[in-house]
Amino acid sequence: MNSVCRGNGRTFVVTSVSSDSHMWNLVFLQLLLEENGGNVINLGACTPDELVMSECLRIRPDALVISTVNGHGHIDGLRLIRKIRGHSVLASMKVVIGGKLGVHGSRQAGSRAELVANGFDAVFEADADLDRFLDCLGLGTPAPQRVAPTEIRST
Template sequence: MEQHAVEQHGKARPAVPTPEPAVLDVVVTTMSSDSHTWNLVFLQLLLEELGHRVTNLGACVPDELLVAECRRIEPDLIVLSSVNGHGFHDGLRLIGALRACPELAGTATVIGGKLGISGPGDPARQRELLAAGFDGVFEEGGSVVDFRSFLAALPASPRSLPTGSGALR
């Protein structure tokens, strides 16, 4: 069969195949002082819509329980969400506990939501959270696009790759 060249007249570019995004195992939770749940429902739905597997631990999760569950689940990503304005202080305490655990020391961990009572966008607060060990800080009013870009850049762990993908286990 004879092939014909396609003449392009518009500004549209031909589709370039993009690699499939990694499927991540994600734990979503609040911290011990935060009883809010709608933020967790939103995050779970967003992550599932993007194709990730989510374990939602719920609200008011004690630090020890969060660490134990993350050790058991071995997630690719831990997402801590705060609505009550205590996220900064609770997050500093919790990231210390997570990073002190050898099994979780390298697990990607982000924090987001209402992290303080003085309003969003405090660069010093963000720098301190990142210096303490968080891989990402997504404050209230921030972009879901930024969070999605962060997710897209994370590699899946070998255990989360589908069987038959050709990846070494």
């Protein structure tokens, strides 16, 4: 897909794991991040680990967002995060993963802990709160602005 849309905020690389051919989740995340002011580079589905790493080296995003719905995110995610954390330039990059991380769904609570222990900054299950996800990426909803009484339009 390799789509780029420029916002006014932070830059995100969105991708799936190498074994996941689903695109709808990546398009959803791209639109969500763009609507909240993010610049998004969407690498698409079935992205090889080496391509994810080379694009992150080239772009230097504020965060790498990995989404998966095929149930193999735990396995593929561990392999990828170990490569990222082992790379001298990418080791400090913020990396989050979410979606259907295992074939048994949220019953695999231990897999979340293992993903974090191996270097993910955050792990989001498929039913995660989107506000928490956006807050994690620094795109949380700004506080409502108060309007002085003289600025209120009367009808």
